[in-house]
Amino acid sequence: MVDGDGLNEKHKEDFLFGAQGIPMQGTGMDLSGQYIALLHMTGKWINNSRGNPDHVLPQNTAFQYVPAVKGKFGLVKENHSIAVDPHVIPGDAKVEIEGVGLRFADDKGSAIKNYHIDNFLGAGNAVVKAWLHGGVNGTQRRVKFLGN
Structure with a gap:
């Protein structure tokens, strides 16, 4: 469990910074049912040994709690x-x-x-x-x- 900029609770590292988590999806639901959205991400993806995007660096991201998932059109x-x-x-x-x-x-x-x-x-x-x-x-x- 790790801290994330803008969050007041610790969360799983792969959820906050992994390619299957919030950075790739934009918004995710934590273990307590709260939605967390990526506020901003600077820097680039770090690739794994196969050359695929794997994770982002914690110092390059910020998050916020949101009441719902907001799409491009609604x-x-x-x-x-x-x-x-x-x-x-x-x-x-x-x-x-x-x-x-x-x-x-x-x-x-x-x-x-x-x-x-x-x-x-x-x-x-x-x-x-x-x-x-x-x-x-x-x-x-x-x-x-x-x-x-």
Whole structure:
């Protein structure tokens, strides 16, 4: 457990500074259910032995507690929000995803390109297990644009 600039409690080091944690995702939920957002990050990613981004240096980051996850186009809510490429699906758009249901384009991401959509299912280990073992990871589904 380590300190983070702007936080009044200690948190897991990989959660605050790792490539699977807040720096990559922008916002994360801590063990007590509070949302923590990256306020700013200076410097570059430190690569692991395979040359992949692995972590950031603590002195190059600052965080803040936030009441909710804020996406590019609105608040991000589980089982409601998707991240899109706004060149394909505009922000604030409403879509119907086959087998998933109605979703709203509340966010975009630097890795979201072309026809890729990220469906926000929530946070925590239960969501990760459901995603990895529920047969939905990497699936292709029809998406119907319903307008803004």
